[in-house]
Amino acid sequence: MNCVNHPETPSDARCTGCQEPFCQDCLVEINGEKYCGSCKVMAVDSQAPVNLDQEETIPNKQAGEALIMAIIGIFCFGFILGPIAIYKASKAKKEMDEDPRQSGRGKATAAQVIGCIIILLNVISILSVVAGV
Template sequence: MTQPPQPPYGSGSDSGSSGTPGWYGSSGAQNPYDSVPPYSSQDGGAQPNDGAGRPDSYHQRGQYSQQGQYGQYPVSPEGQSNATTSLVLGIIGLFAFGIILGPLAIYFAGKAERNGVQATAGKVIGWIVTILWGLSIIMIIFVVLFSILVAGASSGY
């Protein structure tokens, strides 16, 4: 009977003295991660960077620089409130009073953007509501005028 093939490094079932599995190379091979020294600041607390201005700790999982996770800027509560108001007015304007609520949504979106908060959704919905309600009012006026003209032309004969 033939023997099963052996793993290329070591016996396979036992682990080496350094805690590495036997298949890793118990015949004198070292763990490659043992040779990497831990990060230590040797220049008075300044962190080395990667060339793009980000500290090396930016790339390490679970560690962030002191500026914040993604360089977030503080958001003004008034701007956030205006952005939310713009979005709510735009959504309500889709169903009722859009000719009034659409321009109000655009106004509040502009006010939020002046405070440093993006309100793109409120502005876009506000414009859509204003255009749709404006077109519907124009269409109603044309239908009423057309029906008056047709009724006036048919009663004269």
């Protein structure tokens, strides 16, 4: 068997991660195991110490509620739920800025975007009714 990276060179061993054959120049030893260039990152990451002092994230309830309201607002009562979703999402973002342990910024942003789209669509529909289209 020849090295995957150097087809003209016979392989010395297989990578512990992917089991592909490699020559001595292509393998690196980590904790007694041999890894190729791609798999060594996996081996090093698995050896990283776990930080037990790291605090867990807390999901922000208002961000989830805002997203649910925005999604429901797409189908019904958008003229009411859209602005409420935007307000709740803004409030959730302020809470997350104050407490970095809280997560849900993506939900809050999605709720704001959907809420704005809902309001825009409602304004367009009202203008089209008024214009008689």
